[in-house]
Amino acid sequence: MSELVAKASGHVQVEYHAFHLADSGEYAQPPFRPENGLIFSRPGLAVVLTGVNSGPVILTVEVFRRALPPPDSDEAWDEVVEHSVESVSGDMRVTALMDDRPELPVLTPFGPTHYRVRVHARGRDHAYDAHVTEPVEDYLLQVWPGRQEPDLVYRHSDRYGQTTRQAEHEQPERVTPPDAPGDGWKRAASNRLHRRNA
Secondary structure, eight states: OOOEEEEEEEEEEEBTTEEEEEOTTOOOOOOOOOTTSSEEEETTEEEEEOSSSBEEEEEEEEEESSOOOOOSOOTTOSEEEEEEEEESSSOOEEEOSSSOOOSOOOSOTTOSEEEEEEEEEEOTTTTTTOBOSSOOOEEEEEEEEOOOOOOEEEEEOOHHHHHHHHHHHHOOOOOOOOSSOOSHHHHHHHHHHHHHTO
């Protein structure tokens, strides 16, 4: 039995096609490597890619004590990817790039270690690159402690993810941000997405 530890839903403010899962004090963007089209990470921080450029998305977080079995059916979601993240502080939370942190549970309540994050996404093609005031995208994060392993892909079906994965395969250059927070890497990442999906 997987043993649900915490569950909550809320809105997350997206900027530059992304929201973060971040340890306390972690702001520097990882090298831009959207190989699975949905989530990429470095120790202490993960980036979830969204179709909208900015605005709110709906997010549900579920934290479990043990690993979940493979999903019985993933047809309710456009994209479902399982990815390993590492929390350095043991205090990883959902974080907006340029807004207050949403009131959602700690993702890593079992301390500094590796975790598996199963990310579900729906609606990323509805308003691609738009600035929205009402949510048009839904996300579900299911998190549990687990060793570092390769990504598991359960579903790839939206056009945004397909385009991003193809561009990553064809153009392997990276956006590597500065160590300090700032707008330069955000503009570069946004420009890269715009060029790839034009």
